[in-house]
Amino acid sequence: MFTCPANHASETPEFCSVCGLEIPGAAPAAAAAPAPVAAVETMPAATSAAVAAGEACPDCGAPRDSDQQVFCEVCGYNFVTRVAGSGPPPSCVPAASFNPEPAATAINPPPSAVATSPESTVTAPSSAQPVEPIGGVGRPSPHASEVGRPSPNACWELVVTVDANLYGTPNPDAPAGQPPQKFRLFDRETMIGRAGTEVRVQVPIQGDPGVSRRQALLIQGPDSSLLLRDLNSANGTQVDGVDVRPGVDTPLHDGAAIAIGGWTSIVVRVIAS
Numbered sequence: 001m002f003t004c005p006a007n008h009a010s011e012t013p014e015f016c017s018v019c020g021l022e023i024p025g026a027a028p029a030a031a032a033a034p035a036p037v038a039a040v041e042t043m044p045a046a047t048s049a050a051v052a053a054g055e056a057c058p059d060c061g062a063p064r065d066s067d068q069q070v071f072c073e074v075c076g077y078n079f080v081t082r083v084a085g086s087g088p089p090p091s092c093v094p095a096a097s098f099n100p101e102p103a104a105t106a107i108n109p110p111p112s113a114v115a116t117s118p119e120s121t122v123t124a125p126s127s128a129q130p131v132e133p134i135g136g137v138g139r140p141s142p143h144a145s146e147v148g149r150p151s152p153n154a155c156w157e158l159v160v161t162v163d164a165n166l167y168g169t170p171n172p173d174a175p176a177g178q179p180p181q182k183f184r185l186f187d188r189e190t191m192i193g194r195a196g197t198e199v200r201v202q203v204p205i206q207g208d209p210g211v212s213r214r215q216a217l218l219i220q221g222p223d224s225s226l227l228l229r230d231l232n233s234a235n236g237t238q239v240d241g242v243d244v245r246p247g248v249d250t251p252l253h254d255g256a257a258i259a260i261g262g263w264t265s266i267v268v269r270v271i272a273s
Contacts, residue, residue, distance in 0.1 A: 059084055062198065062213070071232055073213045074199060154224040155272040156185040158203060163265040174263035175207055184271070185226075190218040192260070203266075210235045210261035219249065226252040226268065235261060 001009045004016030004023050011017040055064045062074040070080055077084055160181040164174035183190075183203045192215045195204030199213040212233040219227040230237040232246040238259040244250045252258075258266040 055079065065234075069234060073232075073234065076232060154270045156218075156220070156224075156226055157269045157271045158183040158185070159267045159269060160203070160205065161265050161267075162263050163259075164263055166259050166263050166265055171263050178207075185218065185220065188220050190220075192216045192218065192266070205261065205264050208261035208264045211264060215260055216258075218252075228252055228258065233260070 001011065002013050002016075002023055004010050004019060004021045006016065006019050006021055008016050008018035008021075010023060013023065015022055056062065057064065057072040057075060057077045057079075059077045060072065060075040062072055064072070064079060071078055075084075160183065162174055162176070162178045164171045164176065187202065190203060191199075191201040192203040192211075193199055193201035193205065193213050194208070194211040194215070195201070195206045197213045201214075203218075205211040205215070212231070212235070214231045215233045216237050217229045217231055219229060221227065227249040228237070228239060228244065229249050230244050230246045236246075237244050239250050239252065240257055241259070252268050254268065254270040256268040258268065260266070
C-alpha cells in the first residue's frame with residue numbers, strides 16, 4: 001500500500017486511489033512483464049519406412065516403384081528420412097584416373113652436355129627404356145597402366161545385348177532373340193537408363209525392369225578417356241564383374257563389360273581414332 005499527502009491508503013503508487021492526489025517520490029510503476037508464452041514445438045509427423053507403393057516424390061514428382069525403394073531415382077530424395085536429395089548429377093569432372101602421357105625420355109644427351117674431347121665420342125650404354133616402333137614412329141614402350149588407353153581422338157561405341165546368364169545363373173525372364181543395339185557416343189555426358197520413363201536418356205534400355213530410370217552416366221574426358229558413374233541405381237552396376245560404388249568415377253577401357261539390371265550386358269568399344 002502507498003500513502004498520499006492526505007494520509008489515504010492508496011493502492012496505486014503514483015496517484016491516490018482514494019482522492020486522486022499525486023503521491024510525490026513514488027517510482028513509476030514498472031511495466032508488467034508479458035506472461036511467458038509456452039514454446040510450442042512442432043514435431044514432424046512420424047514417418048514409416050513402409051510407405052505405400054506408387055507414392056510420388058515430393059521434390060520432383062517422380063513415382064516410387066515400391067515401398068522397398070529408399071531413394072528417388074530422379075533427385076535422390078530419401079523416402080524414409082524425408083531428406084531432400086542431391087539433385088541431378090554434377091557436371092563432368094576431368095578424368096584424373098588415367099596417368100598422364102609420360103614425358104619423352106631423352107635417349108641422347110643435349111648438345112651442351114657433350115664434351116669436345118676425343119673421349120667424349122665414345123657412346124656409353126643408355127639406361128633409357130627400350131624403344132619399339134608404333135605405327136612407324138619410334139616412341140617409348142607404354143607402361144602397363146596405359147594398356148587399353150584410347151588415343152586422344154578415339155570414338156566410343158556401346159553394344160547392348162540380352163544375356164540370360166549375365167550373373168552366372170540362367171534368368172528365365174530374359175527375353176531371348178533380341179538383336180544387339182549399338183550406340184555411338186557423341187556427347188561429353190551420356191545417360192544410361194530404363195526406356196519409356198519421364199527421364200531423358202541417351203542409351204535407353206528396353207524391357208529390363210531391373211534397370212533404373214537413371215542407371216549410370218558415361219563421361220568423356222578431354223583426352224578421350226571414358227568414365228562410368230553409377231547414379232545410386234536400385235540394383236547397382238558392375239564393370240568387368242566388379243560392383244562399382246555409386247557416385248565414384250570408374251575408368252573404362254576398350255572391351256570393358258558393363259552389367260546392369262536383370263540381363264542387360266553392355267560392351268564398350270573403341271571404333272575409330
